[in-house]
Amino acid sequence: MTDMFVSLGTWNWLIFGLILMGLELLTPGVFLFWLGLAAFLAGLLSFAFDPAWQTQILMFAVFAVAAVPLWRRMARAKPGAADSPFLNKRADALVGRVFTLEKPIVDGSGTVRIDDTIWRVTGPDAPAGSRVKVVKADGARLTVAAA
Structure with a gap:
C-alpha cells in the first residue's frame, strides 16, 4: 500500500x-x-x-x-437573479395588472377572464365590464380593487 x-x-x-x-x-x-x-x-x-x-x-x-x-x-441563490421569478407562481405575476370583470362582483365574489383562464376574484361589489386592479393573489383567488 x-x-x-x-x-x-x-x-x-x-x-x-x-x-x-x-x-x-x-x-x-x-x-x-x-x-x-x-x-x-x-x-x-x-x-x-x-x-x-x-x-x-x-x-x-x-x-x-x-x-x-x-x-x-x-x-447559494442570489435573490432577484432568477430568470423566471414567477415560475410556479402564476397568480403572483398578476398582482398590479388591470383586467375587465367578466361576471359582476356580488357579495364580494366574481370572475375575470385572463387569457384563456377564468379566475375567481374577491373585492368590493362592481358591475360586469368594470376595470379592476389585482392587489393580492392567494392561491387561485385574486383580490381586486377598482382601477
Whole structure:
C-alpha cells in the first residue's frame, strides 16, 4: 500500500482530477467536480515542486475541504437573479395588472377572464365590464380593487 502512495506522481493526480470531473458529467450534484479540481490543483502544485507523497495527499485533503465552503457560496441563490421569478407562481405575476370583470362582483365574489383562464376574484361589489386592479393573489383567488 505504501508503494502505491510513494508512486503517486503529478500525472496520477492530474488524471485522477480529470476522471472525477468526467464522472461529474454522469452524476448530478456538482460534488465530484470540486474533488476533481482539488486533485487537479494537487497535481499542478506537484509540477512546481516535488513534494513527498504525504504532502501530496495533505494538499489534496486541504483543497477538497476548502472546496466545500467555496461550492456552497457559489451554489447559494442570489435573490432577484432568477430568470423566471414567477415560475410556479402564476397568480403572483398578476398582482398590479388591470383586467375587465367578466361576471359582476356580488357579495364580494366574481370572475375575470385572463387569457384563456377564468379566475375567481374577491373585492368590493362592481358591475360586469368594470376595470379592476389585482392587489393580492392567494392561491387561485385574486383580490381586486377598482382601477
